[in-house]
Amino acid sequence: MILAPVPLTPDHDIPAPVLTELTALYDANREFHALSGDFPDPEDIRPEQVAAELAGELANPDVEVLVARAEGRLVGVVVTLSRHPDPADPDPWIGLLMVDAQAQGAGYGRRITEDVEQRFRAAGRDAVRLAVPENNPKGLAFWTALGYEVTGRRPDRRHGRPCAVLRKELGTGA
Secondary structure (H helix, E strand, O other): OEEEEOOOOOOOOOOHHHHHHHHHHHHHOHHHHHHHOOOOOOOOOOHHHHHHHHHHHHOOOOEEEEEEEEOOEEEEEEEEEOOOOOOOOOOOEEEEEEEOHHHOOOOHHHHHHHHHHHHHHHOOOOEEEEEEEOOOHHHHHHHHHOOOEEEEEEEOOOOOOEEEEEEEEOOOOO
16 A cells, blocks of 8 residues: 555546545445535535635645545545644644545555554654544544544534544654
8 A cells, every 4th residue: 555645636636537546435435424514415526626725735835635545446535733722732644534435444544543653653653643523433442442532522613513522642663
């Protein structure tokens, strides 16, 4: 599996073939989008919506959007935040991890997470945080199985949804 920054055109747009792949990935995760409320109709996710969502992320210089490929096929996307908007929060964040619904259970989510953790560790970071909406027990189970611990609860900054905040110490090992 290869994890790399999403490619961009000279105009800072996502190339059409990659946007098509990302839209298919987002569309395959309708259950997640029904829980997240990020799209008006999780049954009808369109390329322009995915492009707008990711452009909003990429507009922040502290954000990195990474795509995961296995055997040339897009299997996941992860959005990381090197610095939280709250200056009292010293940790980087994982803002989104999405694995193609047909590839879930094959270990890609775990591998993407390990690669992200290693990137943060290599940058000298001690821990990483993320938030899981309270209405997403599958997400919470996934992250706690990877060693993330609930450290608090608060509404998310974007939608005000109740979330569990999780944190994992990175240590020095893999």
